[in-house]
Amino acid sequence: MSDQLPASSFNLQCPIPISDYPVITLAHGGGGRLTQMLIDRLFVPAFGPQPGGGHDGAMLTLPSPATTGGDQGEFRLAFSTDSFVVSPRFFPGGDIGSLAVHGTVNDLAMCGARPLALSVAFILEEGLSMDELWRIVRSLSRAAQDTGVSVVTGDTKVVERGKGDGLYINTSGIGVIPPGIAIAPSRARPSDLVLINGPIAQHGIAIMSVREGLAFETTIESDSAPLYDLVSGVLAAAGEQVHVLRDPTRGGLSSTLNEIAVQAKVGIHLNESSIPINEEVRGACEILGLDPLYVANEGKCLVIVAREAGERVLAALRSHPLGRESAIIGEVVADHPGRVVMRSRIGGQRIVDMLSGEQLPRIC
Amino acid sequence: MRFVDEYRNEADARKFLAAIERTVTRPWTIMEICGGQTHTLIKSGIDRMLPPDITLVHGPGCPVCVTPLELIDKAIAIAHRPEVILTSFGDMLRVPGSATDLLGVRAQGGDVRMVYSPLDAVKLAEKHPDRQVVFFAVGFETTAPGNAMAVYQAQQLGLSNFSILCSHVLVPPAMEAILGAPDNQVQGFLAAGHVCTVMGYWEYDPIAAQYRVPIVVTGFEPLDLLQGIYMTIQALEEGRWGVENQYARLVTRAGNLPAQRLLSQVFEVCDRGWRGIGTIPHSGYRLRPEFAAFDAEQRFGVEDVRAEESPLCIAGQILRGLKKPHECSAFGHQCTPEHPLGAPMVSSEGACAAYYSYGRAE
Numbered sequence: 059m060s061d062q063l064p065a066s067s068f069n070l071q072c073p074i075p076i077s078d079y080p081v082i083t084l085a086h087g088g089g090g091r092l093t094q095m096l097i098d099r100l101f102v103p104a105f106g107p108q109p110g111g112g113h114d115g116a117m118l119t120l121p122s123p124a125t126t127g128g129d130q131g132e133f134r135l136a137f138s139t140d141s142f143v144v145s146p147r148f149f150p151g152g153d154i155g156s157l158a159v160h161g162t163v164n165d166l167a168m169c170g171a172r173p174l175a176l177s178v179a180f181i182l183e184e185g186l187s188m189d190e191l192w193r194i195v196r197s198l199s200r201a202a203q204d205t206g207v208s209v210v211t212g213d214t215k216v217v218e219r220g221k222g223d224g225l226y227i228n229t230s231g232i233g234v235i236p237p238g239i240a241i242a243p244s245r246a247r248p249s250d251l252v253l254i255n256g257p258i259a260q261h262g263i264a265i266m267s268v269r270e271g272l273a274f275e276t277t278i279e280s281d282s283a284p285l286y287d288l289v290s291g292v293l294a295a296a297g298e299q300v301h302v303l304r305d306p307t308r309g310g311l312s313s314t315l316n317e318i319a320v321q322a323k324v325g326i327h328l329n330e331s332s333i334p335i336n337e338e339v340r341g342a343c344e345i346l347g348l349d350p351l352y353v354a355n356e357g358k359c360l361v362i363v364a365r366e367a368g369e370r371v372l373a374a375l376r377s378h379p380l381g382r383e384s385a386i387i388g389e390v391v392a393d394h395p396g397r398v399v400m401r402s403r404i405g406g407q408r409i410v411d412m413l414s415g416e417q418l419p420r421i422c
Numbered sequence: 423m424r425f426v427d428e429y430r431n432e433a434d435a436r437k438f439l440a441a442i443e444r445t446v447t448r449p450w451t452i453m454e455i456c457g458g459q460t461h462t463l464i465k466s467g468i469d470r471m472l473p474p475d476i477t478l479v480h481g482p483g484c485p486v487c488v489t490p491l492e493l494i495d496k497a498i499a500i501a502h503r504p505e506v507i508l509t510s511f512g513d514m515l516r517v518p519g520s521a522t523d524l525l526g527v528r529a530q531g532g533d534v535r536m537v538y539s540p541l542d543a544v545k546l547a548e549k550h551p552d553r554q555v556v557f558f559a560v561g562f563e564t565t566a567p568g569n570a571m572a573v574y575q576a577q578q579l580g581l582s583n584f585s586i587l588c589s590h591v592l593v594p595p596a597m598e599a600i601l602g603a604p605d606n607q608v609q610g611f612l613a614a615g616h617v618c619t620v621m622g623y624w625e626y627d628p629i630a631a632q633y634r635v636p637i638v639v640t641g642f643e644p645l646d647l648l649q650g651i652y653m654t655i656q657a658l659e660e661g662r663w664g665v666e667n668q669y670a671r672l673v674t675r676a677g678n679l680p681a682q683r684l685l686s687q688v689f690e691v692c693d694r695g696w697r698g699i700g701t702i703p704h705s706g707y708r709l710r711p712e713f714a715a716f717d718a719e720q721r722f723g724v725e726d727v728r729a730e731e732s733p734l735c736i737a738g739q740i741l742r743g744l745k746k747p748h749e750c751s752a753f754g755h756q757c758t759p760e761h762p763l764g765a766p767m768v769s770s771e772g773a774c775a776a777y778y779s780y781g782r783a784e
C-alpha cells in the first residue's frame with residue numbers, strides 16, 4: 059500500500075506557475091490539455107499517482123479477508139468518483155440524475171469492474187424547487203436500479219441562493235474486478251484494433267441543442283447509458299485479449315485516444331470514414347464549426363483488443379442493444395508513439411491532437 | 423450527409439490530384455484567402471497530397487487573426503465595466519490582449535457571454551434594459567450584414583443600451599496590399615467563397631487585370647479546394663489572368679443585393695488597422711454618422727487605448743504569406759494554443775493553430 063502515499067514531499071509552492079494561470083478558467087475543466095496539466099502538475103504532485111495508472115477509476119488490490127479462505131490471495135476493487143454540474147439539468151435523452159449514475163458506473167466498467175455500490179452527495183441551492191429535486195432523485199434511483207447498483211450512502215448540503223447553480227451531484231462508486239481481467243491504458247500494443255460501440259458526439263450536441271442562446275430544433279438525444287452489461291459481453295468474448303476500455307466523455311474521442319497513446323507509448327491510426335456518426339449530429343457540428351472528435355459522449359466505450367480477437371469483440375458489441383452500430387475505427391501502431399493520426403475521407407493524413415481549452419464555435 | 427459527402431469523396435479527389443499533377447510544369451505559389459480554407463486544406467491533408475511544385479500560402483482571411491491587439495484591449499476594458507454585458511462570437515474570447523483575454527475577464531467576474539448571432543445580443547439588450555449590451559463586431563464581408571442588421575434592429579426598437587465595438591475588414595484592399603508589396607510571392611488566389619456570396623465577385627476584376635493574376639472564387643470543402651487549385655494552375659500554366667467562379671452553386675457575380683444595400687445603409691468604408699500588417703487604406707467598415715449612437719468606442723470612451731504587439735510574433739509575415747507558421751521561432755515553444763502570442767494561434771481558423779492542431783510542427 060505504500061505506493062499510494064504521496065510520491066513527493068510537501069511542497070509550499072504551487073507547481074503551476076501563478077503567472078501562467080492566476081485563476082481557474084473553464085478550460086481547466088474541459089477535459090483537454092489544461093485539465094491534464096492540472097492533474098499532472100498540481101494533483102499528482104500532491105496526492106501521488108493513481109493505483110492502476112491514469113485511468114477512469116483506481117484499481118485497488120486488497121488481501122482476501124480470512125473469512126473467504128485466506129489462501130485465495132487477493133481480490134481487486136475499482137473505485138471512482140465523478141461530479142455532475144450539467145446545465146440544463148434536463149436534456150433530450152436524460153437528466154443530471156441518470157447521468158450521475160451512468161458517469162460513475164461507466165468509469166468502474168472501464169476498469170472491467172462490475173459496479174456494486176454508489177454514494178450520492180447533493181449540493182442544493184436555496185430556492186431549488188422540491189418538485190424538481192424529486193424528479194431528479196427518482197431518475198437517479200431508476201438509473202441505479204436499471205444498472206443493478208445500490209445507492210448505499212449519501213450526503214446533502216444546501217448553499218445560499220446565488221452560491222450554486224441549482225443543484226450539483228457527486229457520486230462515488232465501487233466495483234469488483236473479476237479474475238482474469240487486465241484492463242489498463244498502458245496495455246495497448248501495436249497491431250491491436252480500436253473499436254467503438256456506436257455513433258459519437260451525441261451527448262455534447264444534445265446538451266448544446268437546449269442551451270440558452272443556441273437552442274436549435276433537433277431530435278438528437280444524449281447517448282447517456284450504463285455500459286457494464288455491454289462491457290461484460292466484451293470481456294466474456296475476449297477476456298485478457300481486451301487490453302483497454304475507456305469511455306470518451308469530456309474532450310471526446312480524440313482526447314481519450316491521445317491519453318492512451320501517451321500512456322502506452324504507441325501510435326494510434328484512425329480511419330475517419332469508419333467512425334460512426336449520426337447524420338444530424340454531423341450536420342449540427344458542421345453548422346457550429348465543431349469537430350465531433352472533441353465532443354462529449356456518455357454512453358460510448360472505446361475497446362482496444364488484440365487483433366485476433368477483433369471480429370469476436372465486434373460481434374459481441376453488435377449483439378448488445380447499446381452496440382448495434384459498433385465499428386472497428388482504427389489500429390494501434392508502433393510509429394509515431396504518443397500521437398493519433400487519422401486518414402481523412404479524401405485519403406489525406408492529419409494528426410488528431412488533444413483539445414486545448416474549450417472548443418468554441420467559429421465566427422463564420 | 424447530402425451536400426457534404428459529395429464534396430469529400432476520395433475517388434473524385436484522386437481525379438483532381440491527378441489532373442493537377444498532369445497540368446503543373448513548374449513551381450507556383452497560390453494563396454487561399456480564407457482561414458476556413460486553410461483549415462480544410464490541412465484537416466483533410468490536401469497540403470501534403472499536392473505536387474511539390476505547388477506552394478500554398480495562407481492568407482489574411484481569419485477575422486480573429488487580423489483584429490488589432492488594441493481592439494482586443496478595448497473590448498477587455500469595456501468588459502471590465504460592471505454595467506456591461508460583453509457579447510462575442512466564441513473564438514474571439516480566447517484571443518490574447520496585452521494582459522489577458524476575454525475569458526480571463528469572465529473568470530475575474532466580468533459578464534462576458536458567447537452568442538451565435540449578433541441578433542441574440544439585441545435580444546439580450548431588450549431583456550436587460552438596466553444593463554449595457556455590447557457586441558464585439560468583427561469579421562469580413564461575411565459577418566458584416568448580420569452585424570449591420572443588429573444595429574438596424576436596435577435602432578428600430580429604440581434601444582439605448584445596445585452598441586457594437588466595430589472592427590470590420592474587407593478582402594479586396596487586403597489582396598491589393600499583398601500584391602502591391604515589393605516582397606510579394608503570390609501568383610494566384612483562391613478567393614473566399616463566403617465573402618463572395620455576399621459581395622459577388624465583380625470587385626476582383628480590376629485587381630486581376632492590374633496585377634495580372636488569376637483569382638478563382640473557391641468553396642470550403644476538400645473537392646472545392648482541389649478544383650479551385652486546379653483552375654488556378656490551369657490559368658497560370660496558360661498565362662491567363664482574370665476571375666473565375668468555382669463556387670457557382672452559391673456565388674453569383676452580383677452577390678446578395680439586399681445584404682449589400684443594408685451594409686451601405688449602416689456602414690461606411692474607412693481605413694482600418696490589421697494585426698501584424700498595419701493600416702490599409704479603405705479596408706474596413708465603421709458605423710455611419712447617423713448610427714454613431716451605437717458605437718461602443720465612443721460610448722465607453724476607449725478610443726485612445728493603444729497596445730504593443732509581442733516582438734516574437736511574426737503574425738504579419740504569416741498573414742501576408744511570407745512565412746509559414748513553423749518557420750516562427752516561437753511556434754510550439756513560447757506560442758501554443760494554450761499560450762498564444764498572436765491571434766493566428768488562437769482562432770480555429772488561424773494558420774498557426776491549424777499547423778499546430780493538425781501536426782504540421784515537424
